[in-house]
Amino acid sequence: MLRVSKLTDYGTLVLTHMAGFPDHLFSVAELTQILHLNAPTISKVLKALGRHELVSSVRGARGGYALARPATQISVAQIIDALEDQPFGLTECSATAGTCDIEGDCRIRANWQRINTVVRRVLDDVCLADMVEPLPLATEARMVRHATPAIKCTPQ
Amino acid sequence: MLRVSKLTDYGTLVLTHMAGFPDHLFSVAELTQILHLNAPTISKVLKALGRHELVSSVRGARGGYALARPATQISVAQIIDALEDQPFGLTECSATAGTCDIEGDCRIRANWQRINTVVRRVLDDVCLADMVEPLPLATEARMVRHATPAIKCTPQ
DNA sequence: TTAAATAGAACTATATTGGTCCTATTTGAA
DNA sequence: TTCAAATAGGACCAATATAGTTCTATTTAA
Numbered sequence: 001m002l003r004v005s006k007l008t009d010y011g012t013l014v015l016t017h018m019a020g021f022p023d024h025l026f027s028v029a030e031l032t033q034i035l036h037l038n039a040p041t042i043s044k045v046l047k048a049l050g051r052h053e054l055v056s057s058v059r060g061a062r063g064g065y066a067l068a069r070p071a072t073q074i075s076v077a078q079i080i081d082a083l084e085d086q087p088f089g090l091t092e093c094s095a096t097a098g099t100c101d102i103e104g105d106c107r108i109r110a111n112w113q114r115i116n117t118v119v120r121r122v123l124d125d126v127c128l129a130d131m132v133e134p135l136p137l138a139t140e141a142r143m144v145r146h147a148t149p150a151i152k153c154t155p156q
Numbered sequence: 157m158l159r160v161s162k163l164t165d166y167g168t169l170v171l172t173h174m175a176g177f178p179d180h181l182f183s184v185a186e187l188t189q190i191l192h193l194n195a196p197t198i199s200k201v202l203k204a205l206g207r208h209e210l211v212s213s214v215r216g217a218r219g220g221y222a223l224a225r226p227a228t229q230i231s232v233a234q235i236i237d238a239l240e241d242q243p244f245g246l247t248e249c250s251a252t253a254g255t256c257d258i259e260g261d262c263r264i265r266a267n268w269q270r271i272n273t274v275v276r277r278v279l280d281d282v283c284l285a286d287m288v289e290p291l292p293l294a295t296e297a298r299m300v301r302h303a304t305p306a307i308k309c310t311p312q
Numbered sequence: 313t314t315a316a317a318t319a320g321a322a323c324t325a326t327a328t329t330g331g332t333c334c335t336a337t338t339t340g341a342a
Numbered sequence: 343t344t345c346a347a348a349t350a351g352g353a354c355c356a357a358t359a360t361a362g363t364t365c366t367a368t369t370t371a372a
Contacts, residue, residue: 001157001159001161001240001241001242001328001329002158002159002160002161002236002240002242002244002246003157003158003242003245003246003247003248003251004158004246004247005157005158005359005360005361006248006360006361006362007360007361009247009248009249012264012268013262013264016263016264017263027316027317027318028317028318029316029317035258036257036258038362038363040362040363040364041361041362041363043318043319044361044362044363046318047318047319047320050318050319051319051320057317057318057319058317058318058369058370059317059318059319059368059369059370060316060317060318060368060369060370060371061314061315061316061317061369061370061371061372062316062317062370062371062372063316063317063318063369063370063371064317064318065318076271080158084157084158085157085359085360086157086158086159088158089159090158090159090160091159091160091165092159092162092165093165095159101192102191102192106169107172107173107287107288107289108168108169108172108287111282111286111287112168115232115278115279115282118278119275119278119279122271122274122275122278123271123275126267126271130267131263131264131267132263133263157359157360161328161329161330162329162330162331163329163330183347183348183349184348184349185347185348194331194332196331196332196333197330197331197332199349199350200330200331200332202349203349203350203351206349206350207350207351213348213349213350214338214339214348214349215337215338215339215348215349215350216337216338216339216340216347216348216349217338217339217340217341217345217346217347217348218339218340218341218347218348219338219339219340219347219348219349220348220349221349241328241329
């Protein structure tokens, strides 16, 4: 469907809120009230984010979660990696080798991989800090500058 | 899952093959033999592509399909639009308004939309002709040049 | 010792997708 | 005129993926 899963969407929402209060330890209960999401859902998301070291957790009474590092150092791509089950790639065969019978003489797989690289780079270049505030019409984006020329399109 | 559907994948494969023979009218049976996909699947894909005017069809005996326009004028984004059920967008709320309770005070929706715009532009800038041959390490990509600065990432 | 918290894993229900099949329509050719 | 070869459209079922919930274990402050 070319959509990120809802868990990933929730994850960006949760992390974006947490980014506004870097020193605060958030419990699931607290985030539930603020974000109007169900507690089990928030809990599930934070557990996965913890496993991927995007948040750090403190267990026990008075425990909770906080960002594991500054919001400028957490990218949307990293959130996707943590919350999506499959490895990154717009098609199955371009993400994982050996999933398709005709892989041997497939002519488009390599090109899908190039597309993946460029899309990935876009997502690498958006960080949590960018998601916190409604962005003004931005100046030259690092994202765009950074995108290397991976694909040539025949001029039309 | 941040994946294009299999139908979309099949669609690019079929169209890429057809792009190599612009004047030939392909029947489903013919494509079946060449591409090693099942006939009903190829048929389904081509019908959808026809509805979106990416291929033109000739009905009746000796009928078949051909690209509706030159391969330089069919983009991967258009193929996705034709074969995916949902409108383009990495999250549901950023693709379709009114799908989320908390849309009113959601802080990240607008930023997802900016991300959508940039990703979309990447896909707009890859055309079928680009998928036909294994691309050499390409020179400056129109795709990249074209991507406008929609998102600012705080320098790290 | 207890209550408040996270950790992990399993489970169920729903939604989406993939794939197939059926019927209608069109059209070239015998 | 009839038949066979083709596409058009839609409905359907099976498989997969996702969402959401629940249960048990563990940790730790008070």
